[in-house]
Amino acid sequence: xxxLRQLRxxxxxxxxxxxxxxxxxxxxxQPALSxxxxxxxxxxxxxxxxxxxxxxxxxxxxxxxxxxxxxxLAEVRDISDFARINREPLTGPLNLGVIPTVAPxxxxxxLPLLRARHPALKLRVRESRTEHLLDALADGSLDVxxxxxxxxxxxxxxxxxxxxxxxxxxxxxxxxxxxxKATAELIKDDRLLLLExxxxxxxxxxxxxxxxxxxxxxxxxxxxxxTIVQLVANDLGLTxxxxxxxxxxxxxxxITLLRFADPEPQRTLGxxxxxxxxxxxxxxxxxxxxxxxxxxxxxxxx
Amino acid sequence: xxxLRQLRxxxxxxxxxxxxxxxxxxxxxQPALSxxxxxxxxxxxxxxxxxxxxxxxxxxxxxxxxxxxxxxLAEVRDISDFARINREPLTGPLNLGVIPTVAPxxxxxxLPLLRARHPALKLRVRESRTEHLLDALADGSLDVxxxxxxxxxxxxxxxxxxxxxxxxxxxxxxxxxxxxKATAELIKDDRLLLLExxxxxxxxxxxxxxxxxxxxxxxxxxxxxxTIVQLVANDLGLTxxxxxxxxxxxxxxxITLLRFADPEPQRTLGxxxxxxxxxxxxxxxxxxxxxxxxxxxxxxxx
DNA sequence: TAAAAATACTCCATAGGTATTTTAT
DNA sequence: ATAAAATACCTATGGAGTATTTTTA
Numbered sequence: 001x002x003x004l005r006q007l008r009x010x011x012x013x014x015x016x017x018x019x020x021x022x023x024x025x026x027x028x029x030q031p032a033l034s035x036x037x038x039x040x041x042x043x044x045x046x047x048x049x050x051x052x053x054x055x056x057x058x059x060x061x062x063x064x065x066x067x068x069x070x071x072x073l074a075e076v077r078d079i080s081d082f083a084r085i086n087r088e089p090l091t092g093p094l095n096l097g098v099i100p101t102v103a104p105x106x107x108x109x110x111l112p113l114l115r116a117r118h119p120a121l122k123l124r125v126r127e128s129r130t131e132h133l134l135d136a137l138a139d140g141s142l143d144v145x146x147x148x149x150x151x152x153x154x155x156x157x158x159x160x161x162x163x164x165x166x167x168x169x170x171x172x173x174x175x176x177x178x179x180x181k182a183t184a185e186l187i188k189d190d191r192l193l194l195l196e197x198x199x200x201x202x203x204x205x206x207x208x209x210x211x212x213x214x215x216x217x218x219x220x221x222x223x224x225x226x227t228i229v230q231l232v233a234n235d236l237g238l239t240x241x242x243x244x245x246x247x248x249x250x251x252x253x254x255i256t257l258l259r260f261a262d263p264e265p266q267r268t269l270g271x272x273x274x275x276x277x278x279x280x281x282x283x284x285x286x287x288x289x290x291x292x293x294x295x296x297x298x299x300x301x302x
Numbered sequence: 303x304x305x306l307r308q309l310r311x312x313x314x315x316x317x318x319x320x321x322x323x324x325x326x327x328x329x330x331x332q333p334a335l336s337x338x339x340x341x342x343x344x345x346x347x348x349x350x351x352x353x354x355x356x357x358x359x360x361x362x363x364x365x366x367x368x369x370x371x372x373x374x375l376a377e378v379r380d381i382s383d384f385a386r387i388n389r390e391p392l393t394g395p396l397n398l399g400v401i402p403t404v405a406p407x408x409x410x411x412x413l414p415l416l417r418a419r420h421p422a423l424k425l426r427v428r429e430s431r432t433e434h435l436l437d438a439l440a441d442g443s444l445d446v447x448x449x450x451x452x453x454x455x456x457x458x459x460x461x462x463x464x465x466x467x468x469x470x471x472x473x474x475x476x477x478x479x480x481x482x483k484a485t486a487e488l489i490k491d492d493r494l495l496l497l498e499x500x501x502x503x504x505x506x507x508x509x510x511x512x513x514x515x516x517x518x519x520x521x522x523x524x525x526x527x528x529t530i531v532q533l534v535a536n537d538l539g540l541t542x543x544x545x546x547x548x549x550x551x552x553x554x555x556x557i558t559l560l561r562f563a564d565p566e567p568q569r570t571l572g573x574x575x576x577x578x579x580x581x582x583x584x585x586x587x588x589x590x591x592x593x594x595x596x597x598x599x600x601x602x603x604x
Numbered sequence: 605t606a607a608a609a610a611t612a613c614t615c616c617a618t619a620g621g622t623a624t625t626t627t628a629t
Numbered sequence: 630a631t632a633a634a635a636t637a638c639c640t641a642t643g644g645a646g647t648a649t650t651t652t653t654a
Contacts, residue, residue, distance in 0.1 A: 002378060005619085009409060019634060033621050044385035046600055053629045061388050068381050074399050079370050083346035086363050106639065271638060307644085322608060334645050336610055353609065403644045 004076060007069035008297050009033050010048060014066030042108045049209075074140070080119050082237060089285040090118035096286075097126045097133040098165040099141040101201040101225065106146070109293045115290070132201045137274060142181030144283050145272040146290060148200050157280070160270040164242045164293040166208060168258040169250065171235040181261040184209050191227045191237035196221030198218040201267070205240045229253050242267060259290045269294065304345060306378060308338045309371035312350060315339065316368030320357040376442075384580030390554075391587040392420035394562040398588075399428045399435035399444040403503040403527065404571060407546045408448070411595045419591070431500045439576060447574040448592060450502050459582070462572040463589050465594040466544045470508060470560040471552065483563040486511050493539035495530045497521030503569070507542045510567040530548050531555050544569060546599050571596065 013020035013033065023030040041048055048062035058066055084092065098107060107125065114121055125134075126142060134153060135144040151158050168182035170190075187209045194203045202221075205210070222228045226249055228239045233254035241249060241257070250257060271290070273283050314324035315335065325332040343350055351363035360368055386394065400409060409427065416423055428435075428444060432573060436446040453460050470484035472492075489511050497504045504523075508514070524530045528542045528551055535556035543551060543559070552559060573592070575585050 001308070002382065005303070007378075007381075020632090028619090029620085029621060030634070031636080035619075038635085044382065045389050046385045051628080053627080053632065053634095055633075059387065064384065065381055068377060070385070072377050075370060075374050075377070076309075079309075079367055079374075080304065080346060082366065082370070083348045083363065086348050186543075323606095330644090331646060332609070333611080333647085338643075341611080353652080355607065355609095357608075 002040060004073070006036045007072055009036050010062075011050060011066050011069040011073060013037065013056065014058045014062060014069075016058060020280060025122055042289060048254070062256065074102075078278040082094060085279050085281045088120070090114070091120035091280045093122040093124060094144065094279070094282060094286075095124045095126065095142045097128060097136060097145040098131065099130055099200065100127055100146045101128045101195070101199060101242065102148075102244070104147060105248055105268075105297065106290065106293055109290055111182045113289055113293060114286075118285070130199045133199065134272075137272065140274075143273065143277060144286060145278050147272060148204065149272075150272045151272050155275055156272045157275045157277075157283075158270055158272045159287055160268050160301075161285065161291045162269040163266045164244050164269050164294070165264045165266040165300075166205070166240040166242055166260065167246070168260065169229065169232050169239050169241045169255045170258065171232060172256045173235060174254060176258065180258060182258040183261065186258075187238055191236040193231050193239040194221060194285075195228070201242065204265075204267050208240060212233065222292070225249050230257060240265075243296060244269075247297065247300050286298045304342060307352060307372055307374070308342045309337050311335050311370050312342060312364075312392055313371040313375060315351060315358065316360045316364060318358060318373075331498035342395040361493045372405075380578070387581050387583045390422070392416070395424040395427045396446065396581070396584060396588075397411075397428065397444045399430060399438055399447040400437065401432055401449045401502065402429055403431045403497070403501060403544065404450075405446055405548070407550055407599065408592065409594055410572075411599065412591055415595060416588075420587070432502045433500065433509050436574075440575065445575065445579060445581050446588060448571065449574060450506065451570045451572045451574075453574050457577055458574045459577045459579075459585075460572055460574045461585065463590055463593045464546075464571040464600075466546050466571050466600075467506070467561065467568040468542040468544055468594070469548070470562065471520060471531065471534050471541050471543045471557045472560065473534060474558045475537060476558060478560065479556060482560060484553045484560040484564060488560075489540055495533050495541040496523060497527070497530070498525055503544065503570050506567075506569050506604045510542060527551050534581040542567075546571075546596060549599065549602050 008024060009022065012025050012125045013019060016025065019033050019037075020030050023033045023081050026033065037048060044065070046065075047059055047062045048065060049056040049058055075247055086147045103125070111123070112226055128136070128138065130147055130151075131148060133142065134151065134156075137156065138153070148164075149158055149160055168187065170176070188211075191204070192209060193209070194205055222231070225239075225241065225245055229241070229249050230253075231237060232239050246257065271288075273279060277283075284290060311324065311328060314327050314449060318324045321335050321339075322332050325335045327333065339350065346367070348363045348367070349361055350367060351358040351360055353492060390578065405427070413425070416425060428438070430438070432449055432453075435444065435447045436458075437456065439447055441456070450466075451460055451462055461522055470489065474476070490513075494507070494511060494513070496507055524533070525549055527541075527543065529577065531543070531551050532555075533539060534541050548559065571592075573585050575581060579585075
């Protein structure tokens with residue numbers, strides 16, 4: 001019967017192409033590896049490695065078996081992680097991905113709070129656009145994402161945390177009664193400033209204004225909301241801002257904000273993780289922190 | 303470090319709810335199991351089972367870990383299977399699913415051929431409609447399907463084997479010049495007889511005639527092509543027949559067949575299997591047999 | 605109190621280590 | 630000729646068995 005130890009050895013040898021180095025990485029001697037590999041080859045009745053004078057090369061079957069072994073080993077690691085995470089949520093390394101239209105506004109208050117509540121957490125943050133984050137989540141280089149829902153990949157679990165309303169930002173120079181509500185028509189008569197393509201916020205803003213990508217004309221594509229706010233302040237157009245960014249981007253910047261009439265357009269922020277992830281408990285704990293910070297941020301600005 | 307043996311024990315105990323019976327199934331003594339479970343619980347720091355006076359119940363964490371263990375064990379079994387299948391394709395048990403509009407025509411010639419070429423193969427066949435077959439393939443109760451492509455599930459690998467043209471079947475009483483070609487219009491003026499809902503052939507026939515499901519009127523839903531052929535022979539309507547069925551269903555039955563004009567409508571028959579299946583080599587060997595039988599059957603009839 | 609799991613203790617199979625030989629270019 | 634894998638042989642860990650005790654509704 002095959003053992004996990006044997007799969008570890010086979011995987012390491014396939015990866016390194018060398019019994020000696022694999023032995024070192026597995027913290028055993030080379031003969032120990034040789035023996036186990038021999039046993040596996042006998043048990044399975046296939047030759048796993050082609051022995052060359054300067055190392056080994058996996059046979060086609062060996063390569064496939066090593067790939068499968070790697071999957072098995074990862075899942076076994078997941079079992080240990082699952083147990084540890086359930087024992088003590090938010091400890092150890094956690095790779096978090098955040099979209100650029102959320103990171104600058106929610107991370108600053110989140111990080112100290114996480115540090116205080118979960119001192120054993122080693123958070124590693126990556127900021128990137130939705131599409132890249134989803135790919136990284138799928139291949140395991142990220143554990144959990146903070147982004148705008150919905151996410152259409154069925155292999156991911158998601159959890160909505162926060163409704164983030166959109167407000168219309170216009171130059172402060174325009175005199176508007178405090179009672180006026182924003183509408184899509186108001187925007188169509190002016191120039192809508194957007195983030196560059198690939199930002200989900202761009203697509204959401206277009207949807208709010210009921211515009212297709214093709215109708216945007218020569219719309220400038222900014223790479224950050226601060227840039228856009230500067231442009232708006234200088235009367236170069238209008239934009240939509242999510243409320244979580246207001247305290248950072250809108251105060252004292254020479255812009256006026258207008259709430260939309262009900263139903264107010266909004267995006268839903270939440271977490272996403274692999275359904276098979278052992279860190280579901282972590283995600284729930286993280287969701288608490290995100291929700292807390294988000295609510296506090298909203299309260300401050302609307 | 304956790305071992306596969308421990309995962310086997312944990313999985314068996316969770317499944318049976320009883321150390322003693324699990325020990326029996328694992329062919330070890332109960333104390334051996336108890337010890338290994340204890341080691342796992344210590345290593346993971348989680349209690350896996352709630353000990354009751356008449357057996358045990360998995361804790362929530364224990365249940366999740368047992369589920370993951372079952373996955374790991376299945377994948378390890380896959381590794382062994384993969385090796386065995388590569389050593390000797392088409393040996394051992396293989397669960398094949400076939401759609402009802404293919405099974406009666408390709409299986410009869412396939413089975414003796416498989417028996418002759420792969421005497422060690424223990425083929426188990428299930429005949430059902432596409433949807434059920436796909437579900438069974440997904441949950442592992444079938445290993446490979448013989449059906450009409452395409453299949454839209456990304457977790458399955460498919461391989462096209464055979465183009466199976468459709469011919470128009472009409473009552474022999476109608477006098478038609480041998481030169482006339484069938485067209486969709488010819489069918490619309492008459493009554494199209496179809497299989498009951500759920501058969502992919504029904505949908506394909508509707509597509510050929512450019513009809514929606516809603517336009518079929520009170521179309522009778524037959525459960526087999528032979529029934530339909532009888533109806534056609536008695537001048538109750540027309541139907542489309544795939545060429546692989548002709549030698550069985552069309553000879554001496556009082557119907558006339560009409561080829562379609564180019565491009566002739568057709569369905570593509572092929573195999574589907576889980577991408578992760580260890581039996582890809584089996585599938586290729588099986589594809590050879592299907593292709594051979596299919597070509598021979600077509601040659602006989604067109 | 606009775607069924608079932610845990611413990612105590614012994615044994616042995618097997619993984620691993622050291623020293624050495626064989627292999628392949 | 631040389632790097633690297635295979636083999637020989639010994640050691641020791643840990644998994645399994647038998648007998649027995651403890652646990653819990």
